[in-house]
Amino acid sequence: MDHDLDLRLDGPALTAALTDIASVSGEEGPLADAIERALVRLRHLSVTRHGNTLVARTALGKKERVVLAGHIDTVPHAGNFPSSWDEERTRLTGVGTSDMKAGVAVQLRLAAGLAEPSRDVTYVFYECEEVAAERNGLFLLSRDAPGLLQSQFAVLLEPSGGVVEGGCQGTLRASVTATGARAHTARSWMGRNAIHGAGAIIEMLRAWTPRQPVVDGLEYHEGLNAVAISGGVAGNVVPDSCVVTVNYRFAPDRSADDARAYIRELFSPWEVEILDVAPGARPGLTEPLAAAFAAAVGGTPRAKLGWTDVARFAELGIPAVNYGPGISEIAHTPGEYVETAQITAAEDRLRTWLSA
Amino acid sequence: MDHDLDLRLDGPALTAALTDIASVSGEEGPLADAIERALVRLRHLSVTRHGNTLVARTALGKKERVVLAGHIDTVPHAGNFPSSWDEERTRLTGVGTSDMKAGVAVQLRLAAGLAEPSRDVTYVFYECEEVAAERNGLFLLSRDAPGLLQSQFAVLLEPSGGVVEGGCQGTLRASVTATGARAHTARSWMGRNAIHGAGAIIEMLRAWTPRQPVVDGLEYHEGLNAVAISGGVAGNVVPDSCVVTVNYRFAPDRSADDARAYIRELFSPWEVEILDVAPGARPGLTEPLAAAFAAAVGGTPRAKLGWTDVARFAELGIPAVNYGPGISEIAHTPGEYVETAQITAAEDRLRTWLSA
Numbered sequence: 058m059d060h061d062l063d064l065r066l067d068g069p070a071l072t073a074a075l076t077d078i079a080s081v082s083g084e085e086g087p088l089a090d091a092i093e094r095a096l097v098r099l100r101h102l103s104v105t106r107h108g109n110t111l112v113a114r115t116a117l118g119k120k121e122r123v124v125l126a127g128h129i130d131t132v133p134h135a136g137n138f139p140s141s142w143d144e145e146r147t148r149l150t151g152v153g154t155s156d157m158k159a160g161v162a163v164q165l166r167l168a169a170g171l172a173e174p175s176r177d178v179t180y181v182f183y184e185c186e187e188v189a190a191e192r193n194g195l196f197l198l199s200r201d202a203p204g205l206l207q208s209q210f211a212v213l214l215e216p217s218g219g220v221v222e223g224g225c226q227g228t229l230r231a232s233v234t235a236t237g238a239r240a241h242t243a244r245s246w247m248g249r250n251a252i253h254g255a256g257a258i259i260e261m262l263r264a265w266t267p268r269q270p271v272v273d274g275l276e277y278h279e280g281l282n283a284v285a286i287s288g289g290v291a292g293n294v295v296p297d298s299c300v301v302t303v304n305y306r307f308a309p310d311r312s313a314d315d316a317r318a319y320i321r322e323l324f325s326p327w328e329v330e331i332l333d334v335a336p337g338a339r340p341g342l343t344e345p346l347a348a349a350f351a352a353a354v355g356g357t358p359r360a361k362l363g364w365t366d367v368a369r370f371a372e373l374g375i376p377a378v379n380y381g382p383g384i385s386e387i388a389h390t391p392g393e394y395v396e397t398a399q400i401t402a403a404e405d406r407l408r409t410w411l412s413a
Numbered sequence: 414m415d416h417d418l419d420l421r422l423d424g425p426a427l428t429a430a431l432t433d434i435a436s437v438s439g440e441e442g443p444l445a446d447a448i449e450r451a452l453v454r455l456r457h458l459s460v461t462r463h464g465n466t467l468v469a470r471t472a473l474g475k476k477e478r479v480v481l482a483g484h485i486d487t488v489p490h491a492g493n494f495p496s497s498w499d500e501e502r503t504r505l506t507g508v509g510t511s512d513m514k515a516g517v518a519v520q521l522r523l524a525a526g527l528a529e530p531s532r533d534v535t536y537v538f539y540e541c542e543e544v545a546a547e548r549n550g551l552f553l554l555s556r557d558a559p560g561l562l563q564s565q566f567a568v569l570l571e572p573s574g575g576v577v578e579g580g581c582q583g584t585l586r587a588s589v590t591a592t593g594a595r596a597h598t599a600r601s602w603m604g605r606n607a608i609h610g611a612g613a614i615i616e617m618l619r620a621w622t623p624r625q626p627v628v629d630g631l632e633y634h635e636g637l638n639a640v641a642i643s644g645g646v647a648g649n650v651v652p653d654s655c656v657v658t659v660n661y662r663f664a665p666d667r668s669a670d671d672a673r674a675y676i677r678e679l680f681s682p683w684e685v686e687i688l689d690v691a692p693g694a695r696p697g698l699t700e701p702l703a704a705a706f707a708a709a710v711g712g713t714p715r716a717k718l719g720w721t722d723v724a725r726f727a728e729l730g731i732p733a734v735n736y737g738p739g740i741s742e743i744a745h746t747p748g749e750y751v752e753t754a755q756i757t758a759a760e761d762r763l764r765t766w767l768s769a
Contacts, residue, residue: 226599230648242660243582243719244742245636246623252639252657256615263609280601283608284652285645292586292640292660301608304598304648363599386600 060091064169068400069149071162076140076151082130082188085109089129092182095165101172102180105205109184110194112205113168115177121346122177124211125167125407126195126366127160127381128186135391150394155383159395160214163382163404167411174411179208186366190335195366199373210346211370212407216383219399221351222361223275223340223378225368229305229316230284230332233258233324240295248295252288255299258327259283262303265323270308273340275360277308302332306362309337335364338371340378347376353410354380380407416447420525424756425505427518432496432507438486438544441465445485448538451521457528458536461561465540466550468561469524471533477702478533480567481523481763482551482722483516483737484542491747506750511739515751516570519738519760523767530767535564542722546691551722555729566702567726568763572739575755577707578717579631579696579734581724585661585672586640586688589614589680596651604651608644611655614683615639618659621679626664629696631716633664658688662718665693691720694727696734703732709766710736736763 060078064071080088089109096104102113109129131153140151149159161182168180183194190196199206215222235255240248267279281303288299303324307316313336321329341347342358351358361367361379370377382399416434420427436444445465452460458469465485487509496507505515517538524536539550546552555562571578591611596604623635637659644655659680663672669692677685697703698714707714717723717735726733738755 228599228649241719241745242636242638242640243584243662244634245638245662246634247742250618250638252642253615253619255642256612256619259609259612259615262606263612278600278602280598282598282601282606282651283644284598284648284650286608286611286642286655287645288639289641289643289658292658293584294640295638296640299642302645302648306599306601363597386603 060087062091062095062165064095064165068162068166068404069397071165072154072159072395072400073140073142073149075158075161076149076154079138080130081133082185085130085184089184092129092165096168099169102168107198107202108194110198111182112198113180115174117173117177119177122179122208124179124181124206124208125164125214126181126183126211127157127164127214128184128194129161129182130184130187131156132187132389137391137393147397148394149397150392152393154395155216155393156385156388157215157381157383159383159400160216160381162400163214163407166404167407171408171411175413176411178411179205195369199369203373206373206375208375210350211375211377212350213366213377213379214381215365215379216385216388217379217381218384219382219402220356221354221358221378221380223342223358224272224309224338225361225363225365226277226279226309227307227311227313227316227335227337228364229307229320229334231303231305231320232330232332233301233303234328235299236328237295237297239290239297242293242295245295250295251297251299255286255288255301258301258324261323268308270310272308272310273343275340275358277360278362279308280306307337309339312336336368337364338368338377341376344376347378350378350410353413354406416443418447418451418521420451420521424518424522424760425753427521428510428515428751428756429496429498429505431514431517432505432510435494436486437489438541441486441540445540448485448521452524455525458524463554463558464550466554467538468554469536471530473529473533475533478535478564480535480537480562480564481520481570482537482539482567483513483520483570484540484550485517485538486540486543487512488543488745493747493749503753504750505753506748508749510751511572511749512741512744513570513572513737513739515739515756516572516737518756519763520570522760523763527764527767531769532767534767535561551725555725559729562729562731564731566706567731567733568706569722569733569735570737571721571735572741572744573735573737574740575738575758576712577710577714577734577736579698579714580628580665580694581717581719581721582633582635582665583663583667583669583672583691583693584720585663585676585690587659587661587676588686588688589657589659590684591655592684593651593653595646595653598649598651601651606651607653607655611642611644611657614657614680617679624664626666628664628666629699631696631714633716634718635664636662663693665695668692692724693720694724694733697732700732703734706734706766709769710762
């Protein structure tokens with residue numbers, strides 16, 4: 058079925074329309090089609106499609122260019138599709154409302170309404186943010202067509218409660234393996250129980266104290282958690298191996314290499330394998346463009362603790378922040394919602410910034 | 414292919430012949446067929462088949478009847494099939510040599526050679542000892558045809574190093590579950606990590622001191638081990654559940670109910686589910702028939718720590734012991750072997766006992 062999007066709807070109504078076009082990661086086609094049809098009608102934008110990712114650019118010859126980016130996919134439905142309004146129409150509930158159809162609605166409203174913004178603008182609507190990094194539309198774009206992302210500053214419209222969230226923490230996963238020696242459990246003293254041995258790994262995790270460094274004026278909060286554990290051979294065998302998978306969330310004053318070295322050192326009594334690592338991004342709010350943006354939209358910037366695609370812009374050398382309607386804490390929950398007032402406020406403030 | 418067994422071979426040669434008829438649990442058919450053909454030729458025995466389990470009985474009208482029982486299945490091959498002799502023919506290596514084709518060879522040699530034993534004898538050759546209890550041939554027989562097992566005393570020819578092993582320890586498996594609260598690992602302090610919580614379960618296991626009670630004159634040695642652990646939701650989620658599976662090996666002065674109550678009490682801070690329990694068996698060497706047997710075969714009886722089918726006889730009210738050639742410690746290992754001298758010695762001593 059072809060969907061049609063009416064960009065003259067107000068932000069909240071457009072959010073509801075976007076929410077009601079299902080777009081679970083990998084199935085963004087119909088929504089990408091609808092967004093593409095709406096964008097190509099706008100004469101002041103040139104539109105490029107890359108898979109289910111769309112890039113729409115003004116070409117006014119301004120000396121500054123900024124990116125407004127948002128992903129169009131959602132996590133799987135959890136009995137919360139389609140969306141529903143509360144009685145006073147102050148709150149829209151449904152999968153993807155906060156994360157991040159509301160942000161996409163704001164992007165589309167600005168794209169339609171700002172024929173002559175004060176800076177050139179590149180609007181990016183991308184696929185597969187909620188799944189493996191290698192399918193992420195922004196990653197694919199940065200790999201295959203980085204020129205389309207060229208800019209001096211980027212705003213990701215991820216839900217940030219309407220305040221600027223700067224930078225992001227890095228994330229590293231590693232397996233830490235305790236070994237032992239198999240034996241029959243009837244004579245367990247002839248072996249060495251690797252699960253019992255892994256108790257010391259868990260003790261290390263329990264005793265760990267998080268760093269809370271201040272980076273470029275924002276306070277981060279690290280985390281180190283076991284996210285999986287497995288061990289066992291059979292119901293009557295003392296196991297010889299137990300693997301604890303840990304996830305280290307590190308503040309952006311540490312590089313990916315710093316994080317690798319730290320985890321190897323911390324768990325040096327055991328076998329450590331680094332499974333994956335994504336660097337964080339410093340908030341960069343000391344950069345003039347970012348500082349000007351923060352001043353324009355107001356509020357007190359705070360540190361972004363989760364990993365977000367701002368790190369991809371950081372890798373391209375482009376300062377980036379998160380700023381959008383919605384609440385990240387309720388994203389991915391069955392009760393996910395967004396408040397009308399936040400949608401309207403975010404649109405107003407971004408419009409003011411891009412008109413000044 | 415039909416296999417033919419020549420019961421005039423000596424014990425070690427017959428062990429090799431039996432070893433070379435593959436009989437991994439569930440695939441005992443060809444070996445059961447061969448044993449059946451060999452037994453039905455013996456006019457002094459009446460033979461009953463039950464699945465791949467065979468029962469051969471003398472019917473001399475003696476006032477005492479004893480059972481000699483052994484399982485004919487093996488664990489899966491591990492590059493150790495067929496068997497091979499060392500140069501001096503002192504050691505036969507191969508899957509099932511110790512556990513327990515050597516014992517089966519002794520049973521068959523006695524069955525063929527003792528037309529008029531001093532006590533009536535019931536020889537049991539049963540299937541599926543190495544797998545789930547509900548497929549065990551001795552269990553099926555005790556359920557479906559318990560009359561065939563009627564006797565005053567039973568010997569299981571499990572590998573016991575040629576000494577009498579009395580009784581057996583019970584075994585209980587339970588799952589112990591630590592719970593927590595999910596959260597995104599970027600804000601892990603909003604959740605409660607169940608894997609970290611399971612650290613206290615492991616601490617309990619590490620700190621546990623085994624009981625070593627003396628029962629009917631034999632010293633047992635209990636064991637309590639984690640045999641499996643699992644937990645984890647996703648690489649970026651603080652997990653809300655971690656399950657530790659424990660195996661408690663308990664001395665036969667405790668009943669199955671005692672063991673259940675003990676484990677529930679020990680792990681009372683957590684959710685405990687008893688997965689299965691098999692009671693042990695007291696050694697019973699104070700019973701006159703068992704004591705006479707132990708005196709006849711010689712050596713110093715020791716406690717059986719592993720669970721064996723003697724517990725099934727105990728449930729039928731029949732005193733039972735383990736006595737057979739082979740070494741239980743190397744059973745189920747790729748290097749499993751049996752020594753010629755043990756096979757011959759076990760046969761000689763059992764023959765002496767059954768002739769007296």
